[in-house]
Amino acid sequence: MATITGVRQDAALPRFAVRPVGAIALAAAAVLLAVSPWYGYHRDELYFRLLGEHPRLGYFDTPPLTPLVARVSTELFGDTVTALRVVPALLAGVLVILTACVTRELGGGRTAQILAATGIATGLFPLVAGHSLLTLTLDLPIWTAAILFILRALLRGDGRWWLAVGAVVGVAAYNRQLIVLLLVGVGAGLLLAGPRAPLRDPRLWLGALLALVIAAPNVIYQATHEWPQLQMAAALKIDEGDDNRVTFVPLQIVLVSWPLIPVMVGGWIRLWRDRLTRSLAIAYPLCCALVLYSGGRPDYVAGLLILLFSAGCEPAVAWLTGRPRRRVLLVAAVALGAVNNVVFALPIIPAGSLRGSPVAVANEVARESVGWPGFAAQVAAVVRALPDADRPRAVLLAANYGEAGALDRWAGEYGLPPVHSPHNDLYWWGPPPETARVAVVVGAPSSFLTGRFARCDQAASIDGMAGEEQGIPVTVCRDPVTSWRALWPELRHYS
Numbered sequence: 001m002a003t004i005t006g007v008r009q010d011a012a013l014p015r016f017a018v019r020p021v022g023a024i025a026l027a028a029a030a031v032l033l034a035v036s037p038w039y040g041y042h043r044d045e046l047y048f049r050l051l052g053e054h055p056r057l058g059y060f061d062t063p064p065l066t067p068l069v070a071r072v073s074t075e076l077f078g079d080t081v082t083a084l085r086v087v088p089a090l091l092a093g094v095l096v097i098l099t100a101c102v103t104r105e106l107g108g109g110r111t112a113q114i115l116a117a118t119g120i121a122t123g124l125f126p127l128v129a130g131h132s133l134l135t136l137t138l139d140l141p142i143w144t145a146a147i148l149f150i151l152r153a154l155l156r157g158d159g160r161w162w163l164a165v166g167a168v169v170g171v172a173a174y175n176r177q178l179i180v181l182l183l184v185g186v187g188a189g190l191l192l193a194g195p196r197a198p199l200r201d202p203r204l205w206l207g208a209l210l211a212l213v214i215a216a217p218n219v220i221y222q223a224t225h226e227w228p229q230l231q232m233a234a235a236l237k238i239d240e241g242d243d244n245r246v247t248f249v250p251l252q253i254v255l256v257s258w259p260l261i262p263v264m265v266g267g268w269i270r271l272w273r274d275r276l277t278r279s280l281a282i283a284y285p286l287c288c289a290l291v292l293y294s295g296g297r298p299d300y301v302a303g304l305l306i307l308l309f310s311a312g313c314e315p316a317v318a319w320l321t322g323r324p325r326r327r328v329l330l331v332a333a334v335a336l337g338a339v340n341n342v343v344f345a346l347p348i349i350p351a352g353s354l355r356g357s358p359v360a361v362a363n364e365v366a367r368e369s370v371g372w373p374g375f376a377a378q379v380a381a382v383v384r385a386l387p388d389a390d391r392p393r394a395v396l397l398a399a400n401y402g403e404a405g406a407l408d409r410w411a412g413e414y415g416l417p418p419v420h421s422p423h424n425d426l427y428w429w430g431p432p433p434e435t436a437r438v439a440v441v442v443g444a445p446s447s448f449l450t451g452r453f454a455r456c457d458q459a460a461s462i463d464g465m466a467g468e469e470q471g472i473p474v475t476v477c478r479d480p481v482t483s484w485r486a487l488w489p490e491l492r493h494y495s
Contacts, residue, residue: 014109021100021117028121029093032130036085038347039354039369042132043467045084046372046405049074051425053408058221060228060425061494065174066135073133079409088137092130096121098144099310105151106270106277108314115334116313119263122338123256123309125302127345128365136299138175142168143182143303147280150186154195154276159203166207170214177229178300185287185304189279232424233294235494241295248291251298256305257337264305266319267312280307355466364467371465372406379407380414382440382459382474390478395420395432397477399443400495403469407442422491431488441475452487454479 041049051059052071058064069087077083096117103116120126129137146168153161172179190199198204212219222229253261271281284304291300320327342348344359344366351370354360360367379396386394396419398404404421411419417440420432432439441449441456449456456477462469480487 012107014104014107014113016104017100017110017113017117020110020114021097024114024117024121025093025096028096028130029089032089032092032127032346033082033086035346036082036089036131037080039351039366040372041081041084041406041409042134042365042369043372043400043402043405044135045070045081045133046409047401048133049079049084050401050405050408054429056221057217058225058228060225060428061232062135062425063174063176063218063229065138065171066133069138070133084133085131088130088133091137091141092121092126095126095130095141095144095306098141098148099306102144102148102151102307102310103313105148105155106311106314108310109317112313112317115263115316115330116310118334119257119260119309119313119337120306122334122341123306124341124345125255125299126306127341128363131346132365132369134365135176136302139172139178140303140306142172142175143179144306146172146179146182147303147307150280151277153198153204154279159198159201162198162201162204162207163210164207166210167214169207169211173211173215173218181287181290181300182283182303184290185283186279188286189282193278193282194275232494233296237295239495240297244295244297245292248288248298252288252301252305255299255302256309257334257341259333259337259340260309262333263312263316264308265312266315267308267310270311270315271308277311280304284308351466355470360466367467368402370467371469372402373410374464375403375462375469376406376410376414376416378460378462378464379440379442379474380410380416382476383414383416385459386438386440386476390438391417393436394438394440395436397421397432397439397441397444398426399423399441399472401426403442422488422493424494427488427492431484434484436484437479439477439480441473441477443469443472444475445473446475449475449477452481452490453477454481 048067048070051067052074055068055071056064059067070084073083073087077086099120100113100117103113108116125136126140129140146165149161149164149168153159153165169179169183190196256264268281268284271277284301287301287304316330320330344363347366349357349359354367354370383391383394394417396407396417398407398419398421400423401421404419404423404426407416407419410416418432446456446458456475458473458475460474462472462474
């Protein structure tokens with residue numbers, strides 16, 4: 001176990017609780033796989049599936065790793081929602097194991113490791129990330145692996161682990177560049193509170209070089225495409241920044257499990273009291289401040305919350321020693337959090353009852369995972385109602401990437417025309433051909449279409465959705481007043 005005065009010897013580590021932690025990880029993955037088809041695709045999954053059909057080194061609003069996972073998943077397991085969720089379920093199991101490893105690295109014995117594994121296996125955002133293919137899905141285990149290797153470098157005094165940190169950071173850049181936030185936080189913590197010896201270790205800088213080498217293709221893509229991730233970050237700050245700041249603190253309380261907040265507070269104190277890990281204690285509030293300033297999402301620091309919980313498990317177990325009543329209290333907190341998180345994170349509420357429920361209000365992933373096949377069928381009905389002469393020159397124009405992804409997913413089943421969208425990366429795929437004189441426009445208000453087409457008539461309103469697509473118009477527009485190429489920049493939007 002680490003001490004304030006020196007580096008811990010490896011022999012001082014508790015044994016890893018292989019069987020119970022492994023069983024918890026397997027159970028978590030199995031449950032997530034079992035419930036994977038109970039709702040349907042989330043809008044981001046439909047988008048990643050669509051991007052995966054066009055593999056590239058990068059996209060305007062996301063690096064290539066998550067779309068690549070979507071492509072590989074559909075190739076290996078089929079074009080279904082469950083196929084997309086095999087990797088998330090497996091990564092949830094990996095996250096459980098990594099979390100227990102972090103607890104062990106901080107001196108946690110068997111009971112503490114089981115507490116860490118159970119808490120994360122039933123944590124709110126770990127369940128959300130394990131249920132759907134999101135960028136968060138890959139971020140959580142990647143961040144936790146990086147934190148584990150940072151702890152090993154600091155606590156064991158073994159600079160070789162900085163090379164492992166560099167390798168993980170390089171891979172992380174292909175999912176989201178947010179891993180830089182962790183490095184900034186830990187680096188500032190080392191400068192402010194020490195120990196500063198790692199900063200003089202050449203292996204730390206070799207690790208940084210390794211990260212740059214691994215991430216170089218993605219960095220080159222960004223540099224040669226006018227840094228689209230920075231443009232996207234600026235757009236998100238304008239679009240969501242104020243809302244993110246309002247919800248930041250409340251979501252910090254619930255991202256893992258609100259009844260276990262005392263464990264996370266204890267984890268922060270444990271990190272702060274140890275000079276070897278104090279930099280990680282500093283990293284959390286510093287990263288929170290940076291995210292708040294930039295208007296980023298509260299889950300951007302979820303990896304550090306997992307660290308705080310992991311660090312708090314051994315102090316929590318010590319608090320229980322010889323006190324049966326306290327043990328009951330902790331078990332009750334874990335159970336209460338698990339029940340709450342399962343209800344809010346997983347598809348427990350019947351899909352038909354989801355709209356307007358507290359779960360739909362609180363969980364965007366749940367409400368945006370219901371109704372997409374019916375959405376595509378309703379658009380297809382509008383297409384079928386077109387006069388025979390219009391169908392060969394018709395295209396679909398989707399206002400956002402979720403709509404575009406859904407229409408692409410069921411295009412073959414319903415015989416839909418080509419799908420175009422001016423939203424995010426799809427804008428760069430180009431406008432419809434000039435031969436397209438009829439556009440079935442999904443999701444755009446009439447005020448947006450007025451003056452851009454000779455005539456527009458609303459043909460339907462989408463029904464049966466639990467999220468933002470409920471009630472949106474489906475409009476048939478004819479004869480754009482200018483060329484599609486000239487019109488396309490007017491339609492572009494990022495969010």
